[in-house]
Amino acid sequence: MTEHIVGSVDEVPDGGVIGVEVDGLEIAIFNCDGDFYAMQNRCIHRRAALHRIDEERIGEDDCLTEGPGDIDCEKRVTACPWHGWKFELETGQHQTTEKRMRTFPVIVDGDELRVDV
Amino acid sequence: MSVKKFQPADRPEIPEAVREAFIVDIDVHLSIKMLDDLFPYMDDRIVDKLDRPWGKYQFEAIDWLPTWANDAGGIGVDSHGTAKTGEDILAMMESMGTDVPIVTPGFQSLPQVAYPRMKEEVCRAYNDYVLEHVTSAHDNIHAQILLPLWDPEQAVAELDRVGSEPDFAAAYGWFGKFWRLGNPEYDQLYDKLTELDLPLSLHLDVASYADKATPEGDAIRTWIEAIGFDPATHAIMNTVNMIVTGVFDKYPDLNVVYQEGGVHWLPFVAYRMDEFYQHTPEDVQLAERMYDQNKKYLDKLPSEYLWENVKFSTQPVCLPDNPKHYEWLLEMEHAENTLMFATDWPHSTNDPPTWIFEHPHIDEPMRERILHETAEEVYRL
Ligand code: FES
Numbered sequence: 001m002t003e004h005i006v007g008s009v010d011e012v013p014d015g016g017v018i019g020v021e022v023d024g025l026e027i028a029i030f031n032c033d034g035d036f037y038a039m040q041n042r043c044i045h046r047r048a049a050l051h052r053i054d055e056e057r058i059g060e061d062d063c064l065t066e067g068p069g070d071i072d073c074e075k076r077v078t079a080c081p082w083h084g085w086k087f088e089l090e091t092g093q094h095q096t097t098e099k100r101m102r103t104f105p106v107i108v109d110g111d112e113l114r115v116d117v
Numbered sequence: 118m119s120v121k122k123f124q125p126a127d128r129p130e131i132p133e134a135v136r137e138a139f140i141v142d143i144d145v146h147l148s149i150k151m152l153d154d155l156f157p158y159m160d161d162r163i164v165d166k167l168d169r170p171w172g173k174y175q176f177e178a179i180d181w182l183p184t185w186a187n188d189a190g191g192i193g194v195d196s197h198g199t200a201k202t203g204e205d206i207l208a209m210m211e212s213m214g215t216d217v218p219i220v221t222p223g224f225q226s227l228p229q230v231a232y233p234r235m236k237e238e239v240c241r242a243y244n245d246y247v248l249e250h251v252t253s254a255h256d257n258i259h260a261q262i263l264l265p266l267w268d269p270e271q272a273v274a275e276l277d278r279v280g281s282e283p284d285f286a287a288a289y290g291w292f293g294k295f296w297r298l299g300n301p302e303y304d305q306l307y308d309k310l311t312e313l314d315l316p317l318s319l320h321l322d323v324a325s326y327a328d329k330a331t332p333e334g335d336a337i338r339t340w341i342e343a344i345g346f347d348p349a350t351h352a353i354m355n356t357v358n359m360i361v362t363g364v365f366d367k368y369p370d371l372n373v374v375y376q377e378g379g380v381h382w383l384p385f386v387a388y389r390m391d392e393f394y395q396h397t398p399e400d401v402q403l404a405e406r407m408y409d410q411n412k413k414y415l416d417k418l419p420s421e422y423l424w425e426n427v428k429f430s431t432q433p434v435c436l437p438d439n440p441k442h443y444e445w446l447l448e449m450e451h452a453e454n455t456l457m458f459a460t461d462w463p464h465s466t467n468d469p470p471t472w473i474f475e476h477p478h479i480d481e482p483m484r485e486r487i488l489h490e491t492a493e494e495v496y497r498l
Pocket of ligand 1: 043044045046047048080081082083084085
């Protein structure tokens with residue numbers, strides 16, 4: 001495993017997510033109350049990029065429901081923006097089945113965020 | 118054909134293959150909440166009743182709707198956004214890499230509303246609205262004529278009124294529990310559709326699961342049953358009903374499209390129809406359309422009509438885990454002639470186009486058929 005610098009802590013908003021690339025691997029970095037999590041950024045269902053949860057929707061003001069996807073910091077779970085499959089941030093475990101997203105250790109060193117790949 | 122490649126804005130997040138392909142998406146939804154937007158096109162007597170607290174209740178309440186399944190988006194109808202105008206549809210085309218969207222009305226509860234005159238007014242108002250505010254934004258945006266399908270005479274009247282508008286690529290209704298389109302009263306509609314060269318596109322309506330007053334309906338507890346499967350049973354029954362009552366013998370040029378009716382039931386229905394027809398065909402002549410034409414048997418095997426006259430949206434795509442199995446399904450479903458690409462944008466059930474480019478068993482000719490060629494043959498573009 002090698003540690004890679006992927007950004008600084010203030011680049012990932014609290015309750016938010018960013019997408020980074022490490023050695024050709026797409027990785028999503030989540031921030032829940034200062035705890036950082038790294039997970040493969042392509043959903044095991046249909047390969048949606050998890051970090052697109054943060055995109056503004058067309059016609060946002062007229063939307064009746066939340067979306068796309070979700071980051072639930074209380075439960076430490078993210079829901080994929082395309083079809084809402086839920087994954088635990090810590091383990092990458094899909095909540096309904098035995099399927100699992102790959103996760104990576106995150107190292108916070110001062111302001112620096114590193115991911116161990 | 119008036120449509121050509123739409124040039125989306127430079128969006129690096131859309132895979133290059135998607136950007137470069139020519140994509141006709143046959144199921145792009147407008148908002149389900151746009152009754153207010155139609156008021157300027159509607160009779161004052163009806164607006165007066167709708168424009169008050171709870172006035173739209175019949176349009177919005179569903180007799181039984183299991184909304185608890187999906188807490189990320191309730192019933193998920195706008196989990197990816199919502200569109201009310203042509204500008205919204207253009208933004209969707211840019212974000213999804215779509216070239217030609219076939220816009221679907223958001224009124225999937227209309228069949229259950231009790232007042233025919235009110236519903237017919239909604240259809241007229243929607244059709245006027247969509248021409249003025251949606252298709253006008255770009256030559257590639259096409260809509261479907263919202264038909265009052267509960268009354269074939271009124272449906273024909275609406276086609277007389279707007280059926281020649283070139284921005285309409287299809288006529289639109291539902292395949293739910295409220296009617297079966299083998300009923301010969303619909304022949305007047307098929308006469309008109311073939312005259313106008315328009316396919317009849319049928320979408321699931323959200324009240325199309327089994328009636329709560331029946332044991333089957335009362336037993337439903339989950340979103341899985343209600344939306345995942347009950348509509349498909351209606352799609353199957355409506356398809357078989359149309360075929361074995363001779364609709365496509367009388368109207369060989371008529372195309373019927375199912376949006377969100379499922380696809381993988383096709384092999385079973387094809388084999389089962391042919392098997393039954395060959396064993397026990399003697400009551401086919403008693404169907405009114407057959408009887409009135411003094412016909413004893415269908416001109417072809419039932420499955421042949423299925424492969425020639427009936428088309429299906431790819432969404433819900435339901436990809437098997439084993440990619441090889443999907444290749445077999447495509448072959449058994451005559452996909453090169455029956456399947457047309459659809460996303461169901463912006464619903465949480467959407468199928469973005471990535472699967473069709475990444476699947477190892479979809480070759481270039483098949484991809485072209487599904488992405489646009491069949492749609493160009495079926496829709497009036
Ligand atoms: S792509 Fe993630 S849930 Fe479908």
